[in-house]
Amino acid sequence: MNRPTVEIRKIDSYDLSVIEEAVSSFFSGIKSHKINRCKRVLIKPNALGAYPPERAVTTHPIVLEAIIRYFLDRKKEIWFGDSSGGSVSFENVWQTCGYSSLAEKYHLKVVNFSTLGFRELSYKDKKIKISEALFRCGIIINVGKYKTHQLTAFTGALKNLYGFVPGLVKSEYHRLYPDTNSFAELLTALYAVIGNRITYSIIDGIMGMDGNGPSAGKPHHFGLLFGSTSIPAVDYIASHIMGFQLKDVPYLSSVLIMDGILPSQIKIPVSFRNYRIADADINNVKIIQKTLKYVPDIARKAFRKVYYFYPVISERCKQCGICVKSCPVKAISLQNKTKPYIHKEQCIKCLCCYELCPYQAIDIKKSILARLGV
Secondary structure (H helix, E strand, O other): OEOOEOEEEEOOOOOHHHHHHHHHHHHOOOOOOHHHHOOEEEEEEOOOOOOOHHHOOOOOHHHHHHHHHHHHHOOOEEEEEEOOOOOOOHHHHHHHOOHHHHHHHHOOEEEEHHHOOEEEEEEOOEEEEEEHHHHHOOEEEEEEEEEEEOOOEEEOOOHHHHHHOOOOHHHHHHHHOOOHHHHHHHHHHHHHHHHHHOOEEEEEEEEEEEOOOOOOOEEEEEEEEEEEOOHHHHHHHHHHHHOOOHHHOOOHHHHHHHOOEOHHHOEOOHHHOOOOOOOOOOHHHHHHHHHOOOOOHHHHHHHHHHOOEEEEEOOOOOOOOHHHHHOOOOOEEEOOOOOEEEOOOOOOOOOHHHHHOOOOOEEEEEOHHHHHOO
């Protein structure tokens, strides 16, 4: 039986020196030889969208800075990237979250997961597209945010792996798996195919979010930083401290079983054995998550017909041809020497065209439900 350790620190503010000490202590427990042998590190924050750090939607840049400094001290090459959840440009997200200034300060390689290509991996009946970025680095540091989530109740380390799915493919999977149970199965499949590549996971809970997370809730000062080599273990402990039971987080049981982990066997600091956050607002997401637990097949089919989004080429197009060359599945063609045309039936919604167009000539066409964020 696997007995993983989850490290927890009480940290009241984003004090770089304090967080650096915690990060160094967390990483000292990594037993993998990769941490010394591999030269390239990929740091993946939660960059859900273009939100400033004080909104507590995305990983705080000071937590990332502490991690960056740790690996730079060890002469590692650092890649720093994600694929955001919406149709806002990667550059805008990186700037607003405070990550661009970090990259400039430490001369990091910034990688947009949506434009590096992808691999399609399979688990049981699920096929999942994964950014090539994951496979180009030997050390992967997964840095999530401590939040509630209306579909999965809680979001921490495992849900942060969803950022390895490129572009609007994430939204397409939400369309295909609209209810809690089917989406939890997708997350389980995602963990099954890439979980063993993650070296270490940290959850930034110094400031997190409760209420209607992951983006519309309330910032909450939790004052906690979590870390572990085990994603199921750190998510179980972090969600339990927030007030969730195992049954409340739909993917947790399956991934704990997958890794042979009994919750009672997870090792945590003695001072946190009975620690709970008394005032976390989690009731709303529990209610919403339960109502979304089962969606009948007929309702799913109807939902898929009225919930859609795809890229279109606008009149701003200068016919430079970059979108044609950059499309990884050749879904864009030049027709009669006019502006390019996107073949919707071939488009995988990876957003390479949207991200790489130098004239911002690609728009995202959305149905009414998609515009409402339903």
